[in-house]
Amino acid sequence: MNEITPEQKQQARMDKLAAEIAETARRDLRRWARVYAQRDQLVREAADRGVGVNELARLTGLAKTTVIRILAGES
Secondary structure, three states: OOOOOOOHHHHHHHHHHHHHHHHHHHHHHHHHHHHHHHHHHHHHHHHOOOOOHHHHHHHOOOOHHHHHHOOOOOO
């Protein structure tokens, strides 16, 4: 007979959970990518409106050197 053992049932549940976790991670990364794609534009717009490099770095969590590279068009 081909009965499913309790161990096989448990493994199937674990496999399903792992797949759900991986899909959640993919969804989170896609969301992050959408936001990240706007990063440089938002930083430039804020700078154009008078927000300084130090404040941009503090508000965004970006390193000052990263902010400077974005504003210089290197990012």
